[in-house]
Amino acid sequence: AQKITQTQPGMFVQEKEAVTLDCTYDTSDPSYGLFWYKQPSSGEMIFLIYQGSYDQQNATEGRYSLNFQKARKSANLVISASQLGDSAMYFCAMRENNRDDKIIFGKGTRLHILP
Amino acid sequence: DTGVSQDPRHKITKRGQNVTFRCDPISEHNRLYWYRQTLGQGPEFLTYFQNEAQLEKSRLLSDRFSAERPKGSFSTLEIQRTEQGDSAMYLCASSRGPINDNEQFFGPGTRLTVL
Numbered sequence: 147a148q149k150i151t152q153t154q155p156g157m158f159v160q161e162k163e164a165v166t167l168d169c170t171y172d173t174s175d176p177s178y179g180l181f182w183y184k185q186p187s188s189g190e191m192i193f194l195i196y197q198g199s200y201d202q203q204n205a206t207e208g209r210y211s212l213n214f215q216k217a218r219k220s221a222n223l224v225i226s227a228s229q230l231g232d233s234a235m236y237f238c239a240m241r242e243n244n245r246d247d248k249i250i251f252g253k254g255t256r257l258h259i260l261p
Numbered sequence: 262d263t264g265v266s267q268d269p270r271h272k273i274t275k276r277g278q279n280v281t282f283r284c285d286p287i288s289e290h291n292r293l294y295w296y297r298q299t300l301g302q303g304p305e306f307l308t309y310f311q312n313e314a315q316l317e318k319s320r321l322l323s324d325r326f327s328a329e330r331p332k333g334s335f336s337t338l339e340i341q342r343t344e345q346g347d348s349a350m351y352l353c354a355s356s357r358g359p360i361n362d363n364e365q366f367f368g369p370g371t372r373l374t375v376l
Binding site for chain 1: 292294301302303304305306309316317319350352354356364365366367368369370372
C-alpha cells in the first residue's frame, strides 16, 4: 500500500493565486512527521515545512502552510500568493518515528505558475 | 558553503563498470542518508548512518551496492557492475539526529547514466 499519495500529477495556477497541493498518508504509528519538499528543475531538494503528528496547530512558514487533518490523514500544502519561482516539483513525505529515521516520499506534483 | 555537497554531480559510465560517489554532510550532522530518485518519481530511501554505523539498508540496496562512512564524516556509495537500471539521481542528506529532528538537508545529487 502507498504510504504517501499525491493525486495531482500536475497543476497549472495563475500567478498571485493561492494553490493547494494534496497529500494523504497511511500509517499506524501514532508518532510521525510530515514534510513538504520543493524540487526545482536544477534538482536540489528544498525543505519547505514540517508538521509533527502531535502538533496542535497547523505549521506555517512564510507563504507556506500545511493543512493538517489528522482524522482524514491529510497533509495538504497551501501556497499563498503564488510566484513564478514556485514552479517546481513538490513532494509530500512522512517519517514514522517509531520505526526508523527514513523519509518516505510521494510521487510528487508538478506545479506550473502561469504569468 | 556549509551545505551538503556531493561529488561528482554527473557520471556517465558503461554497463559493467564500477562507480563511486561521495557525500560530505553538514559538519555537525550525525546522520547521513542516501536516496535514489528515478525519473518522475520521488526519492527512495537506500540506507542511513548514525556517525560511522550503518543502521538500516533498504531492499533496494542489492549486493552490488555498498556504502561506507568510515570516520563518521563523509560517506561513499559504490555501485559495482553497473546496470542500465541503476541510472538515476543519487541524493545524499544529513540531519543532526537523533530521531525526531525535523529536517534532512539534501545535497545537489549525483546523476548517474549507465550506457
